[in-house]
Amino acid sequence: MSINLFPAKAVQGELIKYSQIGNKQFKIFTKAGDVVDIDALANKGLKYKANPFLDELKGNHVRVGLLFLNPSMRTRMSTQVAGRNLGMDVIVFNIDKEGWQLEFGDGVVMNGNKAEHIKEAAPVLGSYFDILGIRTFPSLQNRAEDYSESYISEFIKYCGVPVVSLESATRHPLQSLTDIITMKESLAQQPITPGKKLKIVHTWAPHIKPCPQAVSNSFCEWVNAWGKADFVVANPEGMDLAEEFTKGATVTHNQEEALEGADFVYVKNWSSYDWKGEYGKNYDAPDASSWLLTLDKLKNTNNAKVMHCLPVRRGVELTDEVLDSDHSLITTEAGNRVWAAQAVLSELL
């Protein structure tokens, strides 16, 4: 496999940084800023795609625990497979289905429905496993609380081992690494015209209920940090994502203009960060459905590839005709989740 575009710089040593957690240092993977070199980490993923069992002895004796406070299909299974490819044991635990609800608050008198505090659960899990993954979703009720990322932060603070985010309240870094991998792979197979600057568009899509902003926040954060493209985010007025994530991108409310000349169009619904002063609302203004991406709209692009993190609601977020066309990279993208997880687990060791 030749990755002839954007070759990674030669990187000495680790691709994921050590973080200072209390009085210890260990690696965590929760955001773009935890990565030393995004392009090199994506290349590592592509290397594993070409040879899944390259490091199959590396994870011998390593136990990975994957904790889900919310449902998961791709993340769970791709990370299990990734860990096994490295020779690790991977144990999945759906906390609230198989166990009980966790309390995250400080000083709370636990006389309600939460049976265990993160201060106990996290260090115990840290003693059973060498690497922990955790998935938590936002409440979409309280922006300050969601954006404080207190759940995953408390978990990291108390568990004492390397942590990989399996999606948190405001970010989904394994998805974003997958997305970079997928774009690099596509570009290696179908390079764009020499001299043309790569253009990536993230466009909002309609949905039937409020979705987290995590995938979109992370996609923006990672594409900006990657730094290889003109990057445009298109969404209805009032539906802008938080500036800390979009900073560096062009934010527009005109989808048609945004799509012009695009090489990749990343489609995803998100609920409001601050629409009419409200957080976590589904944008349901009369023009919402006009944001649905159609084959017709793609004519205006540079024969763009279409991406989406899945699950996708056909006929709501994307049309059948787009999903079933050659524009779609979506199932390839989801398949690449394995290689992103494998690159990250390998680096966390």
Place this chain on the structure above:
Amino acid sequence: MSINLFPAKAVQGELIKYSQIGNKQFKIFTKAGDVVDIDALANKGLKYKANPFLDELKGNHVRVGLLFLNPSMRTRMSTQVAGRNLGMDVIVFNIDKEGWQLEFGDGVVMNGNKAEHIKEAAPVLGSYFDILGIRTFPSLQNRAEDYSESYISEFIKYCGVPVVSLESATRHPLQSLTDIITMKESLAQQPITPGKKLKIVHTWAPHIKPCPQAVSNSFCEWVNAWGKADFVVANPEGMDLAEEFTKGATVTHNQEEALEGADFVYVKNWSSYDWKGEYGKNYDAPDASSWLLTLDKLKNTNNAKVMHCLPVRRGVELTDEVLDSDHSLITTEAGNRVWAAQAVLSELL
């Protein structure tokens, strides 16, 4: 272990056929017709029973995903063990408990409670796994829909890898292979009188609620395809199974006559295929309980062995006295699920 009855023909090559799926060819295991030689495949299962770790390196690097849209105990655990015996990694996913509901319809606008389409889910899973298993139950609401087997067919169509049915709307092939294995094993241990033709009876049993026809359909299909016995199906009038499955068997509504001289009696409830024009109804006519198999009725048989796929409701489908007698092969039969699954997984590679 000597299997001195019905020795399998020497079979060159594969015991499971390749199927044409779209523009690809791969093996699937969903029905008797997918098998080249049922007797040889059963022997393969018995070979694994004698030596579970015979092929323990064969499945190295092979990932099997088992997807349950409906609950399972034996199928899940026996298939996990079977895969592990072959050195495979086996990952279980209870889709609607751990994930979300799947849409199978074409062109549906997905604005309801189904979050993902099989057109996305199947190929993604196919990219994570080398072999996929799937369990889906019938609705028992719509016969045409159930008998179209659209769920498992769509799954096979889109996933792109070998598929093993863990029970579908109208068939349960791993159970039927187990049943053949169990009868062969029993006959090897206690051969019937030389010259007597083997007689197998499938008799309907009462139940408290409507059950799928899958186990019974498959049992009929497999015993007919196996072709080693006189085969009689006994059930109340109006409760005949679909002819496509019973064709080749004698169907009777007289249980006593059916049992006469039987060597194996397979007991199972099924709901109506077309009782008084209705599909999926529990037969609750006044004579229903008269179909309960008792020790007394077995006197009329050739000291028959009794089989059932489990779970069985004691006192409803079968009496305690039969279940706790030497007539019962039922827990042995359930134990043999491992060897059926192991033979199939080994052939799907």
Place this chain on the structure above:
Amino acid sequence: MSINLFPAKAVQGELIKYSQIGNKQFKIFTKAGDVVDIDALANKGLKYKANPFLDELKGNHVRVGLLFLNPSMRTRMSTQVAGRNLGMDVIVFNIDKEGWQLEFGDGVVMNGNKAEHIKEAAPVLGSYFDILGIRTFPSLQNRAEDYSESYISEFIKYCGVPVVSLESATRHPLQSLTDIITMKESLAQQPITPGKKLKIVHTWAPHIKPCPQAVSNSFCEWVNAWGKADFVVANPEGMDLAEEFTKGATVTHNQEEALEGADFVYVKNWSSYDWKGEYGKNYDAPDASSWLLTLDKLKNTNNAKVMHCLPVRRGVELTDEVLDSDHSLITTEAGNRVWAAQAVLSELL
């Protein structure tokens, strides 16, 4: 690691006894009486803590099935890790979430909501696995039924393979072995004054709802059987545990007196065995909250270490100040669950 206190006698042979089950003999681990030498078994756990992969090939080809009729976090994950450390395959099955409810009664006509009888389920599981673990909780409705331990007994009777209790109606032996391990480890690190007799106190704690007596019963049973300490059980009047478990300990209703000079204080709520003639009630008399263990109360001890089996409700069973102090061994204790399970699984082989 030097365990310089209470060295185990040199033990020849097995540390877990064979039990006569029907006409077979196999090892089970359900209570202190199943152990030949508790101190030696605890040492075996500590040996594994020092070298988790000491016996990593011992469990090759061994399949362990862990069946949960009730939720679990630590027990499930620590036993999975323990089995993997020994090279075993460990398969978890949450019976009522992934399967269906089991019937345990004899001669019951199964026309209710229980789909399968233990007489079928247990031997089938016994044919899939080499070792089985099972967790069942008490009803707390019917003392005679709970204390008959009929669920786990029936399971053992019918499954035909070695069984490890993952907590039953009235006992939690893996927890108690963990507790002995934890005290030995603590004493090895911080020996008590030569000549002082070790003092262990088990004190009742408030809770918001009725809890099983299993952890407390077992702790009493094991500390008594261990026989290395003065052992005092302190609880409100009327809340005494069953005498069969406390026999050998001093039972008092004065917590202050009990704590005097204590080296270990084991804190846990339990519901009534026979409070005002009632079973399974949460003690909610006005003085209940006065039993909350505080830092202040610990001044009266020999700088005691505090233990609890988790999950613990902060502010209800134990104060934040105790849990977050150096007195607490609680997360270390929970971590030690792995080594207890590993010692037991290793001996069950």
